[in-house]
Amino acid sequence: MENYLLIYRSEYKAAPTATPEQAQAMTKKWMDWISGLDAKNQLTDRGNRLDPASGKVLKPGNVVTNGPYAEIKEMIGGYSIVKATSYDEAVEIAKGCPIFQVGGHVEIRSINNLPM
Amino acid sequence: MQQAEIIPHLFRTEYRKIVSVLCKRFGAGHIETAEDIASDTFLTASQVWALHGVPSNAVAWLYRVAQNKAHNYLRRHRLFETKISPELKHSLPSNTDMDIDLSPKNINDSQLQMMFAICHPSIPPESQIGLSLRILCGFGIEEIANAFLTNKETINKRLFRAREKLREEKISIELPAEADIQKRLDAVLTTIYLLFSEGYYSESQHTVIRRDLCSEAIRLCHMLIENQNTNTPEANALLSLMCFHASRFDARVDKNGEPVLYDDQDTSLWDSDLISKGAYFLNCSARGNHLSRYHLEAAIAYWNTQKEDTREKWEQILQLYNQLLQLEYSPIAALNRTYALARANGKQQAIAEAEKLKLHNNHYYYMLLGELYTETDTATARMHFAKAMTMARTAYDKKTIQSKLDKLR
Amino acid sequence: MEEYALIMRHEDGKKVASPEQIQQWMKQTMDWIGGIAAQNKFVSGTGLPFDEARTVTNRDAKKVVTNGPFGEIKETIGGLIVVRAESVEEAVEFAKGCPVLQGEGNSVEVRKIARKDGMH
Numbered sequence A: 001m002e003n004y005l006l007i008y009r010s011e012y013k014a015a016p017t018a019t020p021e022q023a024q025a026m027t028k029k030w031m032d033w034i035s036g037l038d039a040k041n042q043l044t045d046r047g048n049r050l051d052p053a054s055g056k057v058l059k060p061g062n063v064v065t066n067g068p069y070a071e072i073k074e075m076i077g078g079y080s081i082v083k084a085t086s087y088d089e090a091v092e093i094a095k096g097c098p099i100f101q102v103g104g105h106v107e108i109r110s111i112n113n114l115p116m
Numbered sequence B: 001m002q003q004a005e006i007i008p009h010l011f012r013t014e015y016r017k018i019v020s021v022l023c024k025r026f027g028a029g030h031i032e033t034a035e036d037i038a039s040d041t042f043l044t045a046s047q048v049w050a051l052h053g054v055p056s057n058a059v060a061w062l063y064r065v066a067q068n069k070a071h072n073y074l075r076r077h078r079l080f081e082t083k084i085s086p087e088l089k090h091s092l093p094s095n096t097d098m099d100i101d102l103s104p105k106n107i108n109d110s111q112l113q114m115m116f117a118i119c120h121p122s123i124p125p126e127s128q129i130g131l132s133l134r135i136l137c138g139f140g141i142e143e144i145a146n147a148f149l150t151n152k153e154t155i156n157k158r159l160f161r162a163r164e165k166l167r168e169e170k171i172s173i174e175l176p177a178e179a180d181i182q183k184r185l186d187a188v189l190t191t192i193y194l195l196f197s198e199g200y201y202s203e204s205q206h207t208v209i210r211r212d213l214c215s216e217a218i219r220l221c222h223m224l225i226e227n228q229n230t231n232t233p234e235a236n237a238l239l240s241l242m243c244f245h246a247s248r249f250d251a252r253v254d255k256n257g258e259p260v261l262y263d264d265q266d267t268s269l270w271d272s273d274l275i276s277k278g279a280y281f282l283n284c285s286a287r288g289n290h291l292s293r294y295h296l297e298a299a300i301a302y303w304n305t306q307k308e309d310t311r312e313k314w315e316q317i318l319q320l321y322n323q324l325l326q327l328e329y330s331p332i333a334a335l336n337r338t339y340a341l342a343r344a345n346g347k348q349q350a351i352a353e354a355e356k357l358k359l360h361n362n363h364y365y366y367m368l369l370g371e372l373y374t375e376t377d378t379a380t381a382r383m384h385f386a387k388a389m390t391m392a393r394t395a396y397d398k399k400t401i402q403s404k405l406d407k408l409r
Numbered sequence C: 001m002e003e004y005a006l007i008m009r010h011e012d013g014k015k016v017a018s019p020e021q022i023q024q025w026m027k028q029t030m031d032w033i034g035g036i037a038a039q040n041k042f043v044s045g046t047g048l049p050f051d052e053a054r055t056v057t058n059r060d061a062k063k064v065v066t067n068g069p070f071g072e073i074k075e076t077i078g079g080l081i082v083v084r085a086e087s088v089e090e091a092v093e094f095a096k097g098c099p100v101l102q103g104e105g106n107s108v109e110v111r112k113i114a115r116k117d118g119m120h
Helices: A020-039 A087-094 A098-102 B003-026 B028-052 B058-084 B086-091 B104-118 B125-136 B141-147 B152-168 B178-201 B207-226 B233-246 B272-285 B293-304 B311-327 B331-345 B347-357 B363-373 B378-391 B395-408 C019-038 C088-096
Strands: A002-011 A043-059 A063-066 A074-084 A105-110 C002-010 C042-047 C053-059 C062-067 C076-085 C107-113
Touching: A002 A087, A002 A098, A020 A043, A020 A074, A020 A098, A043 C002, A043 C088, A074 A087, A087 A105, A087 C053, A098 A105, A098 C053, B003 B028, B003 B058, B003 B104, B003 B125, B028 B058, B028 B125, B028 B152, B104 B125, B104 B152, B104 B178, B104 B207, B125 B141, B125 B152, B125 B178, B125 B207, B141 B152, B141 B207, B178 B207, B178 B233, B207 B233, B233 B272, B233 B293, B272 B293, B293 B311, B311 B331, B311 C019, B311 C042, B331 B347, B331 B363, B331 C019, B347 B363, B347 C019, B363 B378, B363 B395, B378 B395, C002 C088, C019 C042, C019 C076, C076 C088, C088 C107
Parallel strands: none
Antiparallel strands: A002 A074, A002 A105, A043 A063, A043 A074, A043 C107, A105 C053, C002 C076, C002 C107, C042 C076, C053 C062
16 A cells, blocks of 8 residues: 545635535535545545645745745645555545536645655 | 572562463452462462472472462352352352463463553553563562652552552453554553663662663563564564663763763673674564654664764764654754754754754753854853753763863863 | 645756755755754655656546646645644745755745644
8 A cells, every 4th residue: 555645726716706505515525525535444644724825935045925826826725645556546536536526636646755 | 599589589580470370360450469479479488498498490389389379369269259149150260260370371471461451551651660560570669669769659559550440441461452453562662661761761879770670671572572463563673772772781880880971981891792682673673664763763773882983874863863853753852863963964053953942941952052062162062061060960961061061171 | 833834846847866966955855854853843744756746637527637747837746744833934934944945946835734624
């Protein structure tokens, strides 16, 4: 079993337009999906959801900007670490992610231990 | 061996075996009965042997007496229960159940299972260590009190609480199921490591007891490795770590009982046998894909057995501490890491990072700062060492700081 | 105390580095993380090799798998660590030491971790 990182990306503007009901329904879908992985022993780390409102980007020379909204339309909304026997299996797992319903996508990366 | 010495010696080696076997036979709820019978056996031995001399096979003699006492206990127990509740008669131990099996295999199994019972998560850690010393290592209450720099009452209270827990929680004396073994083994390894550290770093003046603590910790870890269910990479790494540390036991104290600092130690006094054992078990620990803190600490301890200062040595130590801190933070690891950083990357970078640690309640922090400023800023170095001196508690630390201050002049 | 993710972005993950450069860069990264961990501010982290990355997208109700990062995103994420910090400013201070910033065009994204709301 190897660990794979799933990076969830979606358009930054998609989220705020949702009604509270829609947001709640989405939350439920995420919870069901994550608990489903856990139940199948495919989850190593639930990972984290990243706060969409606060972000900074650092560039060489200690340049700090608010972001990353300006440069990147598709921002990282969160990530999880899943267990799979192969890259293909990790990709299969990712296909069940509810982010596709809001036009987002999932990047799948193999993981090595630190250093990175 | 003189008669005066043979009983304490046998007590240390045999008491724990008798207790473990009896306790396994009676159940953890009856641990006091097991201890009483074992103590009583030694009392009988001291009386009989004083009159008739030590029998040729003293160990077999002890086992036979313990078996008889246990039989008597079970018989009385059965009599009592049949009178109180005759309907239970058929469920009581038959005569074959009365057998007390003191074969080497059962002794070994019982001790191993006892280790897991004592390190049950419901028992507080300090009680685990106390009970381990009593039940698994055969230490007297006074010896345990000396090792912990406390009094007999405190130790008795801790042991009482631990026995109570064993009873209340109905903890069974057996190896945990295979699925749980790894998790439960963590607690066992922690206790063994604490036992070792107690001996290695204790402020107690009882050198003999301290050495015994270390060798008992090593013995218990050996037992884990001899059983295939508990022979894990982590257990091997812990054993390696303890062997490397213990190799310097003789070099750490001079003839007058004064501590000798690492840099001043006579390396010919380092135990090369233990160093090779450490290397052997470090090798055995290198399997599986889980890197534990014991692996990292053992590797650091290995480099500390290489007295020659090379760039590679300090770079390796630095990287090991970098990894150790990611797994588990501790102030002492943070300080050692910063020292290694100074040796590998230079003092300037180390000073900048040391200032961020802000461990103002820790005298080792001021010792580190003093060390880092030595050579570049004598006044600041002296200020930090002086601060450390006001906070240091042990003679060893005070001596270390004084020698650093003396070198500054 | 809050938790922040520091996401290391490389402008061009395919850029070839010499083994010596890679070794040097790994040491600097380890020393950087070790310095954060020595302050008891390290939470977790993971490295991501560049050579393999796949993206699943939804196109016309079909899940499409492509190699490499998606569409307009040129950058490759090289790694991600989570730190504890009092404020975003403190998290940014940690990020400033990241060796990835030695490479022109690279960046570190600092993102606050959303409170555990069960969604994740």
